[in-house]
Amino acid sequence: MLFFATPAPVKSAHLSSSVGSRLNTRGTTRPKQSALMSMDDEILAIDVGTSATKAALYCPAYSSLARVSRHTHDTYAHGFAVTQRPSNWLSAALSACSEVLRDARNVTAISVTGQMQDLIGVGDVPDLLKDQALLYSDARAVDEATRLSQVTGAEILPTDLLSKLSLLPCPSGQDYILLIGGADFICYEFTGRPNLHFTDATTAATTGLTQHPHRKYNTELFKQAGLSSFIPLLPEIVPRPIPVGRLCARIANRIGRPELAGIPVVHSGGDAFSVTVGAGCGVVGSGCYVYGGSSGWVGKTIGADSNNLAALGLAHAAVDSATIVAGSVAAIGACLSHASATFLQCTVSDLSKLAEQSDIGAAGVIYVPYITGRRCPPARAVGTLHGLTASCNRGDIARAILEGLVFSLFDASEGMQCGEVSVVGGVTESSVFVNGISAMFGGAKLQERDVGVLGAGIIGAEALGLDTMDESVGSLYRVPEKERTRWMHAFKRWKQIVSHMEAIW
Template sequence: MPEKTILAIDLGTSSMKVALVDIRGNVLGWESEPISLFVTPDGGVEQSPQEWWDVFLRVAKKLIKKNPKAAQEVIALCSSTQGESTIAVDRDGQPLGNCILWMDMRGADALHRQLRGTVHLNDIGMRDLLRFVRLTGGLPSQTGKDPAGHMLYIRDQQPRIYEQTYKFLNVLDYINLCLTGHFVATVDSILTSWVTDNRDPKNIHYDDRLIDTLGIDREKLPEILACADVVGKLKPQVADELGLPREVRVVAGSIDNTAAAIGAGAVRDYELHLYIGTSSWMAAHVPYKKTDVFTSLASLPCAIPDRYLLTALQATAGGNLTFLRDNVLYHKDELLQEADVPDIFKVLDQIAERPPAGSNGVIYTPWIWGERAPVEDRTLRAGLYNLSLNNNREDIIRAFLEGIAFNTRWLLAPVEKFMKRKVQRLNIVGGGAQSDVWCQIFADVLDFEVRQVQDPVYANARGAAWIGAVGMGELAFPEVENMIKFRRIYTPNEYNRDVYDNHFDVFINIYKNMNKIYRNLNA
């Protein structure tokens, strides 16, 4: 008998992916297409919501046409999307402009003006800071990179759009609106608006004091659902266009780090996963709400109803490789074909395997768009150090991979302190986890076992599918651990230990010596 199937949407920063996944986690079909990124003259970073929807329909129809039998078994749609982004929509659900993305820092000044008190820490008045931490578990990002800053930017710099806004939505919320017609948010998509009381994971709700502090109109915020709640039926016109039954449901889903934790199989308490995509994070489910303001770590609402997800977010990981590809190795003027992009990354992987550990002395700091944790500093920038005439592009490419691994090791110490236990292993997922070379580098730099999840690029879609299956009553979250499969397990190479320990010490010293210089250059 055929397995029931979920149509899983995985909308990241770089592409729209759509998959047919059965409730056992088997990916039966997969299609993807790149999406555009716009950097505005005033330093904004945006994407087009209409492009998301157009690409989704095109990719989903292609997938269903290729896999008609699996499509017949679809019982629900469920999404995983990039988070910390903001779309203003009118009463008809039409976007009033582009989506302000999680990389956009234009809201920083408005946020500082709104929250700065006479007695303050990190530019937030002490009374407000304590309330944010106590109720939400976190703080609005002083970089302006989350919806708290985005909404204030629209309020102050685009007042006509603010006035016309019926609801502010995150990426996940907008996709669910297009699928169902309902204006809703999830416990994790609404999180970085910093207006919810998260002290009880089963009763997350808006707090009027937080909303007043932020200065956003309450009626512009959507209803909140749990990740595994059913939003409603798929719109009849969408079902007909895709060729799906009209009784198909839409489960609320989650933002990417929540879905990745499920798709990585890290559902037990303190089981860590590492995601390597455009951005990067380490995350683990924990049984308590806790915040470390000084390293920007917190345990926050997630898909598992009685748990929180410790999330340690780094600003840019694979985005450094995209920059290297598009701006150094292959300039955009060379009209690089989309079909060549995956092959280029395979070539980079092969090249990075040639130099020894330590990249013949070259060290790279991957702060190409600031950093989030363990320090929150939007002025940090990337850099190549210790280049000589003896080095070549092979050393540089490997140094990029090692630099991102050093950044992850830098973050590991506060993660272990937060959980009060040493990490013995982690599951690695995301597009970067397809690289065997990179997985071994992570094992060597972190000095513990790295388990490469099978088909790691499918982790978010698989996580969304499992959240959808739970929402439809077909699965329970604890069952996920027994369904996960690993392609390979990497153990540390002891011969690389001294090299990586030394380079990591230098990496930290670069930050200590350069952070004031970067602040002076980029403030």
Template sequence: MPHYLGIDVGTSAVKAILADERQNAVAEADVSLTVSRLHDLWSEQDPEAWWQAVQTAIEQLRAANASAFADIRGIGLSGQMHGAVLLDENNRPLRPAILWNDGRSFREAQELGAKHPELSHAMGVIPMPGFTAPKLLWVARHEPDIFRAIRKIMLPKDYIRLKLTGAAVTEMSDAAGTWWLDEARRDWSDAALAATDLNRQHMPDLVEGSQPSGMVRSEIAAQWGLQGDVVVAGGAGDAAAGAVGLGAIEDGSAFISLGTSGQLFVTTKEFSPAPEAVVHSFCHAVPGRWFQMAAMLNAASCLAWTASLLKRDIGDLLRETEAAYRSPSNVLFLPYLAGERTPHNDPYARGVFFGLSPATQQTDLVQAVLEGVAFSFADAKQCLEQAGTPLTYAGMIGGGSRSAFWARIFASVLDVPMVRYQGSDKGPAFGAARLARLAATGEAPEAVCTAPSILETIEPQPQLVELYRPRIEAFRNLYRALKPEFVRA
């Protein structure tokens, strides 16, 4: 029986899923990663650490199900978007990768937008420090020797592809987040590249996410115990891969992703840019489709941070907080631990607890964190509405989707039904496995990328909807009041 491997190069971990032809996960692996923060606003990782984590994940999968692993016919890649992996003439990294949540290029992003305002429509969004293009302007300004030595610029998952196939290739959904892709034409923009003193020779080749990008090199196949030719699909950036895994490939399909970062994602049949609303309008991972997305830099990572700070298990904290929950918390939490993208485009924003008193308990803090993340999605929903895309329901994926309690908070904060799916926490790695199958078999995306079984649909509670409205406004007021202090801090 053929099997398909999905590998997701995330920020906190490399995750891998081995799926059979019935789309059942027959083995899973998860290998942790660390982030280096040498200076304020910086966020970096060593690309070789990704490859070592992939190797470890492969060992775990082989140990879990050796016979299924030997029958792999396709590999799909997903990963954190926007990261700048800078390679020399020998395809070796010139420096650590600068990640999506790195804010050092804020000045360069502003300059790029001011000098080339006409490009934002074609690129699908205004330039922001998270994107790859402003990072390269920062490197040119602060590390000119490295900039001159660059021969190829890769995205995180595509560095793994380079190791697997020897080919420098990316695909539309990940390329979309560089600020170098003409989204409507699904091709590199010569004008955007020239704006950052680069050209097409610096860029990887482009394929669709469901198309083959190369074959696994014979030495890797022998090392991993693979039999026969194994195709490597184009794959997807993590947001689009999550959509593929959830079957969100048709016009209007919507979901919320609660991973390290957060996304509110809606598939569109046409390219619908709305840069003025700080909404991302990008190419999807399957041909002829695009999506609009509000991107938040802080999501389930806020809950993990809180649990670490309190030295408590996340599951225990959630159970205790749910038991204590009566109404919206008196404590507000701004979840901007790593700055924020939608709607603020503010790398200086920081996390804040407001409203503490001697009566405040751990459960109050946790509830405030859960609500604060949900309030940031209320801002995202408002941005999508301004961009002409109303939200009538949303699925949930990512690690945060495991919590039905959090889903209930989201439903009432956003005032839309929330849909939880079976296996929704598998996320991008499962979507990557689906893309591997499409590349290997040539099947139509609609035949493979179906929605998983619904676990439950959670309706908003009218009383809570009304109680949350003033808290959302207080949340927005708190950010506005503190914004000048974030810059001075």
């Protein structure tokens, strides 16, 4: 079990919150004396995902979500540029909140999580950021990354925030502020655009702007890059999930619940943190999960001093002594949308159904899903569709897409010693995906789809002083041994193709 650290003094108008509250991963709650809410209260949880913003009510007493409302927003992609409109996040959040609040009686707090590693500006921003957030997957800053790698001697990627900052003119004053995650933006708007703005350590750890334990910016790196003038514009990194302000009257009115003005708004961390907690894997030794969302990773929590053999080690937003390990493939949503829009010309949901018409191994069709590069293990890579014959049909291709995603996730988990996993996220709508994950990892526990909002609810309850307790959910599903052997065989063929491709990438 992990414990939130005693609150550290932060230069701001944070609300006072609980002391020494314990972070559990799921379950019923015991109110603590210092709690700012009781177990019958409800938390309005929000997740600014890539495909949609979701809102849900989390009730600590039942440890569950009532009614999730999902409002989609568009992604604009031109070459390597990938953006979304923050104003769409706000309108999606307002609509989703109004909807779930319809029957709510005891809402006493709001808790917000969301996508990470974005560049968002608010105020009198440079043109590049005018109602446009550069998403984590935006890789246009290729030349900037090359230059920064040379001047700093570190390996700086085009998706790193330092490269994205280099696309902006050097700021002369503080006419605008910068935010680095969807939750930062919604917290900022919901608390009435205060002078101070916040992010969390998990999100900060994805940006390349910090070093372990990711609670401070790496000022030396900014100096070497000649970008120090951006530091005052960046959000303060909260030491753990805490209330960062109170709901302002303007937003309370817009969600149709003026009486909620003044309730605490908790920044519950980037989605790698909330998904980990929601999947029941937020404490050391609590197991592994597979997240199939727009991004996609295999995750678990380890001690910060353990050997991390996986490529990505992210900060645990609540405690310094833990690390979230993420074997990331980053682009599940992009692969599904791309395949649906190009070779299959159908919706993602139809792709998912088509795939059920084919059998394990997809009649020899193999899909390598690195259409936006490979993150874990890191390598220059592109996507591949291999093994087409005159007899293969749309079902085989659809199945190959989903199998390729399963195999890339399994491959990205090398060194993580996962064993059985929980499987979460929107792609769990696909039975092929869930079967494949179960076969490759030796068993899968199918959990609630929207664990990001669930995690935000649990983290919000903890941040306000409630002590949540573990409780296992979902039953373990194992595919029959014969089927598993066939999946293993298909994976072996997939790996062979990847090895051949590595020689020419």
